[in-house]
Amino acid sequence: MSDAPRSGPHKVLLACYALFAVAAGARALVQLTTQYDDAPVAYWLSLGAAITYVLGWWAIRQASVGRTGFASVMLWIELAGVLTVGTLSLVEPAWFPDASVWSEFGIGYGFVPAMLPVAGLLWLRRQKRDAA
Amino acid sequence: MPSVSTQVTWIVVGYAALVSLLALVLALRHRERPAWLDQMAWMLELLLVVRALAGLTAFRGAGPDSVSTYVGYLIASVCVLPLAMKSVEGDRAVWSSAVVAVAAVAVGVIAVRLEMTA
Numbered sequence: 001m002s003d004a005p006r007s008g009p010h011k012v013l014l015a016c017y018a019l020f021a022v023a024a025g026a027r028a029l030v031q032l033t034t035q036y037d038d039a040p041v042a043y044w045l046s047l048g049a050a051i052t053y054v055l056g057w058w059a060i061r062q063a064s065v066g067r068t069g070f071a072s073v074m075l076w077i078e079l080a081g082v083l084t085v086g087t088l089s090l091v092e093p094a095w096f097p098d099a100s101v102w103s104e105f106g107i108g109y110g111f112v113p114a115m116l117p118v119a120g121l122l123w124l125r126r127q128k129r130d131a132a
Numbered sequence: 133m134p135s136v137s138t139q140v141t142w143i144v145v146g147y148a149a150l151v152s153l154l155a156l157v158l159a160l161r162h163r164e165r166p167a168w169l170d171q172m173a174w175m176l177e178l179l180l181v182v183r184a185l186a187g188l189t190a191f192r193g194a195g196p197d198s199v200s201t202y203v204g205y206l207i208a209s210v211c212v213l214p215l216a217m218k219s220v221e222g223d224r225a226v227w228s229s230a231v232v233a234v235a236a237v238a239v240g241v242i243a244v245r246l247e248m249t250a
Contacts, residue, residue, distance in 0.1 A: 007223045007225035007226075007227050007228060008225075008227055009227055009230075011219065011220065011223070011227050011228065011230075011231050012227055012230045012231055012234060014219070015216055015219060015231045015234045015235065016234060018215075019212070019234070019238055022208065023208075026204045026208075030198065030200045030201055030204065033200075034198065034200060
């Protein structure tokens with residue numbers, strides 16, 4: 001905790017990841033427990049998104065103190081997830097009778113889910129350059 | 133005449149928009165986070181508490197369509213800002229204002245969702 005740098009853009013990223021972890025996680029749990037049969041694939045994918053945000057939050061926290069290894073993998077996984085689920089929701093709408101967090105590249109959240117990993121990777125690139 | 137909680141929601145949304153806009157301007161101008169932004173954020177939190185208390189009236193009668201969703205938004209509406217302020221405690225540098233901006237946008241959205249799910 002104490003070795004985390006006091007300020008920087010990662011604070012904003014961490015706030016966004018925490019917010020989305022809670023939002024996606026709560027949404028997935030409510031939908032999986034109360035309306036599972038409506039769109040199980042979409043709801044499980046939402047839970048996957050929530051787990052990705054938790055791991056992403058941890059990855060950025062680690063990267064902010066110089067340990068960039070995990071973030072280099074995790075943020076790409078997140079970007080791939082958003083792009084895959086976003087594309088699937090458009091080409092296979094039958095799999096998504098109800099929306100998932102990453103449906104249509106996160107349209108339900110103002111496309112922030114598509115922007116977050118990109119912002120994270122840009123920050124990470126600068127972070128690595130500064131560390132070098 | 134809209135209900136009291138609906139009226140409070142619009143006050144919350146307007147004030148949250150103001151707080152996020154000012155926080156964003158401060159961040160873009162590379163200023164340190166001034167004390168008055170914290171005061172505005174806590175004022176917003178006070179409004180959110182009032183909104184949450186008014187929101188309890190939704191449980192009268194048939195109640196909200198999805199109780200778990202509504203309760204989730206109710207809890208989130210009062211927790212997000214204090215957690216965000218805690219995360220920038222002791223950090224008055226430029227990026228801390230951007231955190232306040234993100235949190236203010238989030239509670240504004242949550243307030244609207246609260247209204248929609250009541």
